[in-house]
Amino acid sequence: MNPLHDDIKKLIIETLNLEGLTPADIETDAPLFNDGLGLDSIDALELGLALKNRYGIVLSAENQDTRKHFASVSALADFVASQQQSAA
Amino acid sequence: MISPLKFNAILDPKRSGDIPVAWRPDGSVLRLEEFRANARSLAARLAHSRPASATGTTRWALCFDDASNLATAFLAVLHAGHHIVLPGHTRAALLREQYRAGNFDAVLTDIPLLCTKAAPDNFTALDITAAATPGSTGHVSGLSGGTPLPPTPGNAEEPGETTVSFFTSGSTGQPKCVVKTIAKLQTENDLHTAHWGQRLPATHVVGTTAHHHLYGLQFRVLLPLTLGVPFNATLIEYHEQLLSVPQPFALITSPAFLKRLDKGLPAINQCRHILSAGGFLPADTALCAADRLGIAPFEIYGSTEAGAIAWRDTALERRFWHPLPGVRWEADSDGRLSLRSPFLPDEAPLLVTDDQVSPAPDGAFELLGRLDRILKIEEKRIALPDVEARLRALEGITDAAVVPLKNAAGTRTFLGAVLVPDEAGLKHYAAIGHGRFLVELRQRLRPVLEPVAIPRQFKLVARIPENTQGKRDAAQMQYLFAPVLPQELLRERNGDSITLRFDLQPELLWFKGHFDNRPILPGVTQLHWAIQYAAEMPAPGLLFRRIEMIKFRNPLCPGDRVDLALRWDAATSLLHFTYSRSGEVASSGKVRFAPS
Numbered sequence: 001m002n003p004l005h006d007d008i009k010k011l012i013i014e015t016l017n018l019e020g021l022t023p024a025d026i027e028t029d030a031p032l033f034n035d036g037l038g039l040d041s042i043d044a045l046e047l048g049l050a051l052k053n054r055y056g057i058v059l060s061a062e063n064q065d066t067r068k069h070f071a072s073v074s075a076l077a078d079f080v081a082s083q084q085q086s087a088a
Numbered sequence: 089m090i091s092p093l094k095f096n097a098i099l100d101p102k103r104s105g106d107i108p109v110a111w112r113p114d115g116s117v118l119r120l121e122e123f124r125a126n127a128r129s130l131a132a133r134l135a136h137s138r139p140a141s142a143t144g145t146t147r148w149a150l151c152f153d154d155a156s157n158l159a160t161a162f163l164a165v166l167h168a169g170h171h172i173v174l175p176g177h178t179r180a181a182l183l184r185e186q187y188r189a190g191n192f193d194a195v196l197t198d199i200p201l202l203c204t205k206a207a208p209d210n211f212t213a214l215d216i217t218a219a220a221t222p223g224s225t226g227h228v229s230g231l232s233g234g235t236p237l238p239p240t241p242g243n244a245e246e247p248g249e250t251t252v253s254f255f256t257s258g259s260t261g262q263p264k265c266v267v268k269t270i271a272k273l274q275t276e277n278d279l280h281t282a283h284w285g286q287r288l289p290a291t292h293v294v295g296t297t298a299h300h301h302l303y304g305l306q307f308r309v310l311l312p313l314t315l316g317v318p319f320n321a322t323l324i325e326y327h328e329q330l331l332s333v334p335q336p337f338a339l340i341t342s343p344a345f346l347k348r349l350d351k352g353l354p355a356i357n358q359c360r361h362i363l364s365a366g367g368f369l370p371a372d373t374a375l376c377a378a379d380r381l382g383i384a385p386f387e388i389y390g391s392t393e394a395g396a397i398a399w400r401d402t403a404l405e406r407r408f409w410h411p412l413p414g415v416r417w418e419a420d421s422d423g424r425l426s427l428r429s430p431f432l433p434d435e436a437p438l439l440v441t442d443d444q445v446s447p448a449p450d451g452a453f454e455l456l457g458r459l460d461r462i463l464k465i466e467e468k469r470i471a472l473p474d475v476e477a478r479l480r481a482l483e484g485i486t487d488a489a490v491v492p493l494k495n496a497a498g499t500r501t502f503l504g505a506v507l508v509p510d511e512a513g514l515k516h517y518a519a520i521g522h523g524r525f526l527v528e529l530r531q532r533l534r535p536v537l538e539p540v541a542i543p544r545q546f547k548l549v550a551r552i553p554e555n556t557q558g559k560r561d562a563a564q565m566q567y568l569f570a571p572v573l574p575q576e577l578l579r580e581r582n583g584d585s586i587t588l589r590f591d592l593q594p595e596l597l598w599f600k601g602h603f604d605n606r607p608i609l610p611g612v613t614q615l616h617w618a619i620q621y622a623a624e625m626p627a628p629g630l631l632f633r634r635i636e637m638i639k640f641r642n643p644l645c646p647g648d649r650v651d652l653a654l655r656w657d658a659a660t661s662l663l664h665f666t667y668s669r670s671g672e673v674a675s676s677g678k679v680r681f682a683p684s
Contacts, residue, residue, distance in 0.1 A: 017495050017502055018526065019545040019569075025523030038530040040539030041325060042466050045348040046500070048326060052350065061332040063113060063325060 002028075004077045008051075012073070015050040016043050028073045036072070044070060051076070057083045092281035093314040095274055099124045099163055108318035110156035111292070111334060117318065118156050130164035130216055139170075140193035147171040147253070149192035149211070151178045155299045156321040157198040159309050161216055165196070166250055166270065174300045176255040176263070178202065181535035187211040191255070191265065254302055256392045256469055266302075266392045269433075276395045276431045277310050279413060283399075284386075285315055287361040292337040293319040294330070296345040297467075302392045303365045307340045327353055330381075339381065342366040344466040346377045346385065347499075357382045365390060366467030368455070374402035389455065394439050395431035398453070408452035419445050423456060463492055465501050470541045472503075478536055479505055479543075482529070484513025489552045490543060491565045496575040496593050504569045505529075505543035506552055517548060545569055570597035573617075574650070581624075586654040588621060594646035609644040614675055618654060618665035625656035626663070630681040636662065638677035644669065 009023035012032070016039065030036040033044065047070070051057055057080055060066055069079040097103075105121030112118065140146040148165050150172060152158035165172050173192040175183060180202055186192065188209060195202060195213035203213045250270045255263045288311070295308035312319040324330060327350045330339070335358035342364055362377060362385035369387050378384040384403030390396040397417070398409035411417055415429040423444040428437050444456040463470045472490050479488035487508035492501050509517060517525050526546060533542045553564040574590035592599075592609060599607035619632055644650060648669050655664040666676040 017493075017500070017544050021523040021526055025521075025527055034534070035531065037527060038534045038539065038542055040542075042344055042348075042500075042540065044325065045345070049348060049350065052352065059326060059328045061328045063322065063329055066326060066328070 002077060004081060005073055008073050008076050008080070011050055011054060012037075012047065015046055026073060031072055032070060032076075051080065055080045055084065092278050092285070093316070095163070095166060095270060095277070095310070095314070098313050099127055099167070103316075107316050109313070110159070110319050110321045112154075112156070112321045118321070123156070123160065126216075127160045127163045127167070130160060131167040134164055134168035134170060145170045146194060147173050147192045149173040149175050149183065149186075149195045150300070151175065151183065151195055151197040151199060151202055151213075152299070153178070154198050154321045155295070155309055155319060155323075157216060158299055158305075159313060161196045162305075162309070164216075169250065171250060172252040174252065174254050174305065176300055177538070178300070179535060180204070184210060185536070186255070186263070191253070191263075254392045256301070267433075268431075272395075272431055272433065273306075273310070277306065277314060279430075280306065280311055280396070281314060283412065284311070284361070284363070288312070288315055288317050288338050290336070291317060291360050292334045293317055293340060294324055294333050294337045295320060295340040296324045297340060297342050297366065298323065302395065303342075303388070303390070304340070306395075307363060307365075327380075330356060330359075336360045339363070341385075342467045343369045343373060347373050349376055349380045351376065351380065353380070355380055355382060359383055362386065363388060365396075367464050369402065371402075371406055378403065391441065393432075394427050394429060394441070397427060397429070407454050408448040409455060410450075410452050417445075417453065419447065419453070422459070424459060425453070463501070465492075465503075465540045468538050468540050470503075470538065475503060475505075475537060475541050475543070478533060479507065482532055484509055484516055486510050486513075487552055489560055489565060491562050491569070493545065493566065493569050494595075496571070496591075496595075502545075503541065503543040504565075505546040506565050506568060507546055507548055508551055509548055514548070567597075567600065570595055570600065572597050577649075579621075584625060584656045584658065586621060586625065588652040588654075590650055590652070592644060592646055592648045592650060596646070599646050607646055611638070611640055611675070614644070614667055615677070615679070618652065618663065618667075618677070619679060621652065622654045622656060622663050622665070625654070626661070626681050627658070629683055630661060631684045633680045633682040636678040636680050638675070640675045642669070642672060642674045644674050650674070 005028050006023045009026045012018070012026065013021045013023070026037065033039050039047070048059055052059070069075055101124070103120060105119060105124070107120040108117045109120055109123040110118045134146070134148070137146065148161070148170055150158055150161050152161065162172060175186055175191070178199055183195065183202070192211070195211050196216055197203065197213050198215060198217045200215055203215050204210065252268050252270065252273055254266045254268070256266065293308060293312040295304060297304045297308065299305050299308050308319055320333065324333070327348070331353065337359060338361035339359055340363050343366065346364060346369065359381040360383065362381060362383055364385045365388040369385060374385055384401065387400050387402060388396050389398045389409050396412055397415055398411045400409050415427060417425060417427050419425055423446055425441045425443045425445045427439045427441065432439055442459045442462070444459055445453040446456060448454050461472050463472060475490050476488050479485055479490070485507050489506045490503045491506070493504045494501055520528070529546060530542050547568045549568070553561045571593065574596065575593050576588065576590045578587070578589040580587050598610055598613045602608060602610050615635070615638065644667065651668045653666045657664065661681045663679045663681065665679070667674045
């Protein structure tokens, strides 16, 4: 199991006040918005801020890129990992 | 003084085809020539389509992702002499409900997903971006491009009967329809042009608010169209995107976006104007926006029914609102606001609102709050009765109530649901667990509710808590959601020690009833937390046996920032804990563990 996946799931649960949810309840590859967890655009903003605070990532000015990175927990983890690598 | 264009003159062939109308996400610019051709050809298709009603007109629901497509459809329907409906969203399931309720006749869209196969009880949708395929689109048949643009019914002074219907959530929980004539929308647009127009020329209009409500439609689409200023076809979703929009620009936004500006991003100096509407903009948010974007936001107070009512410049004014020209207001003895404005229907020129105000100097007023059971969450009007009805309609649920809750920082409002399950619902809950049940609940509500209206937390109960008068008890329900753990700021483990820092949020369950006048954190709670947070240190199989020593020196109160130090001594099987506040010990103790 990828510990980053678990970390991001915990961050999502905490940031978005989804009380009673455990990391196991969030599917790593399921969409975060729309069908999956049903998160909204304000969640996207909050999550963006939380991720920037936690991991120091930089979001792209390109709407399409950001949507891709926020598609699922695994996509987010890949994005965070790639930024941490390029920063290192 | 800017003389505004009338809506029906936007497509005038005498205007230069080079005028930019909108720019698309790929950076390309839609110019008037192409825009005019698109709107003309669509208008011709619509004018020749079989009308849905005996009166010869069709009520078209406009469901668009792209604001330039919405603008095309808006003008095409206007020129074809039909009616415009803005359902307020683009969700298929909710559209079907509205269609069955007779809210519209057919859909114009740029979302292929909405163009499902036409069934007798389903709406017909025409994708205006797809090539016309005659015969495949139900009502819209025998379409062809190139037909001359039909005149709009009437002239500028009397623009005819075209109406625009908006949907908002009404106080009964049913979506409420607000019908405006084009003439009234034109009057309001003219006023906005005069009032705000000077700030907009030579800019680009950038929006963060959806265009299927009145505010977004007026300011992101209609105002730029009549001023000849280009707007962005797609919504700005993140602060980062503002760094790459064409400069200079004007921002049409709302508190939901401004509250979440990222202080870490470089300041922007090419923003010429910020308009915020939909909800109250807190003072610190306004200041932060002025700092990050280089200009203080203007706020508009209004509603779908009334249109814009009043405004204020956050650089000058924090408390009072100034009515827009032509708007007259009064307050009754409860402070309930009533309005007369040129934007209201001629047959109903007085609007009694649910807002409470108090008079201020120079004809201004102060807004005090709302008087009913509609909640504003992130500028969306959420009718709690509607959310409850949707929950009750779910399989496995027999009764439901919702209450507003806040996050620990108090910065965000969301809904908590109190649910009464039936036998099958309870079995299902036991089988899949709390977390999956919540995910399922959210998925089932998604097709029919605004995202911000979907509950984030829930509790199952045998019956909805009521007060002694048999009325639902919101305070008691909120109690069900009270947090049981503090707001953690820091947690570090170092071998056999754990240090924690947390804030005691006043909402903590343990403060309730534990001395009404002076709440303090009970000793048993401190003991319980110490054991809970230390749980990972003792070897498996070791359990709490007894308290060896415990000493309370100073009380811990709501709002306190607390440090908890835990030390596990494996040799003696003792857990040592110390709670302290600003370096001063509040309590300490020793707890013995033993094999079960």
